[in-house]
Amino acid sequence: MSRKVVxxxxxxxxxxxxxxxxxxxxxxxxxxxxxxxxxxxIVLAGGSTPRAVYQALAGLQTDWQNWHVYYxxxxxxxxxxxxxxxxxxxxxxxAHVPLPAVQHHVIAAELGPERAAEQYAGAVAGVNFDLVLxxxxxxxxxxxLFPGNPLGNEPGAADVLPVNNAAKPPSARVSLSVACLxxxxxxxxxxxxAGKREAVARWRAGEAIPAAxxxxxKGVEVLLExxxxxx
Ligand code: 6PG
Numbered sequence: 001m002s003r004k005v006v007x008x009x010x011x012x013x014x015x016x017x018x019x020x021x022x023x024x025x026x027x028x029x030x031x032x033x034x035x036x037x038x039x040x041x042i043v044l045a046g047g048s049t050p051r052a053v054y055q056a057l058a059g060l061q062t063d064w065q066n067w068h069v070y071y072x073x074x075x076x077x078x079x080x081x082x083x084x085x086x087x088x089x090x091x092x093x094x095a096h097v098p099l100p101a102v103q104h105h106v107i108a109a110e111l112g113p114e115r116a117a118e119q120y121a122g123a124v125a126g127v128n129f130d131l132v133l134x135x136x137x138x139x140x141x142x143x144x145l146f147p148g149n150p151l152g153n154e155p156g157a158a159d160v161l162p163v164n165n166a167a168k169p170p171s172a173r174v175s176l177s178v179a180c181l182x183x184x185x186x187x188x189x190x191x192x193x194a195g196k197r198e199a200v201a202r203w204r205a206g207e208a209i210p211a212a213x214x215x216x217x218k219g220v221e222v223l224l225e226x227x228x229x230x231x
Contacts, residue, residue: 005212006219009204011226015192018223019052025188025221026053026131027060033130033185034063041068043176045133046075046085046143049190053133054092064099070124072134072181073144073163074107076116076172083170084109109174113162116174121160124176129184132214136191139167140199140209144175152177153213178213187216192225201230 012018026042033040044050069089077084086106094104105123109116134142144163145151152161159180163173181187189211191200203212214220 005215007203007212008219008221009224010221011224011229013226015052015225018190018192018225019056021223022050022053022133022188022190023056023060025186025223026057026133027062029131029186030060030062030067034066039066039068040131041070041127041129043070043072043129043132043181043184044085044089045135045190046071046073046088047135047137048088049135049192050133051088051092053190054089054094058093058096060097064097067099068103068105068127069094069099070105070127070129070176071107072132072142073173073175074109074116075170076109076112076174077170078110079106079108107174113164113172113174117158117160117162120174121158124159124180127183131186131188132181132184132216134181134187134189134211134214136189136196136199136203136211137168138195138199140202140207140211141168142189142211142214143181144173145178145210145213147210151210151213152179154179178210182215184216186218187214187220189220189222191222191228194227196228197230200224200228204230
């Protein structure tokens, strides 16, 4: 019996407001973690929505030396490929701040789903994240956890899953599991655009879409642009 997921919906007027609120959430979470534990462990969302957030983070005044960056998923493409989630984050943000390279935990997705998943499991083993950023796909997926596929939501599930049949190209991907994504003090979804209305409606109606499976002790926060709210 899965525990009920507490979800807080924060409807914001436009994508810029979603960006600004997300940056505020991340900055506050980082300041708290750095003060209390001397380190900040964040999991990044893929796709295009977070790009504006990453660009804004490039200007954040913080102790980058103690940030640890992970990825919720990665596409099985060459490392420098423009469609890699790590490239989006690097170009918008991480190439412009002094984050120690050893603390930038890139998924070696170029190895293929199985080998990359096996290798990345070592990077996230035992890590309790401070903040997990996620996006929402139009079919209700999040990270690379797609409807009809294993989500890794059962006790003892693997932290990292190989994906060979993703509905969103490329079909070969690597994804943190629901269980691993849920091992965080905070979970924040970024949802913008009218294209997400149907997935949001299904989520708010209580449908068990993959995004709705991710949970968090303090509740999951969804930063939702007004345009993505079902009419
Ligand atoms: C990916 C992402 C995926 C993404 C959603 C939303 O690799 O594509 O991890 O889960 O977050 O598909 O994508 P957009 O932000 O581009 O709408």
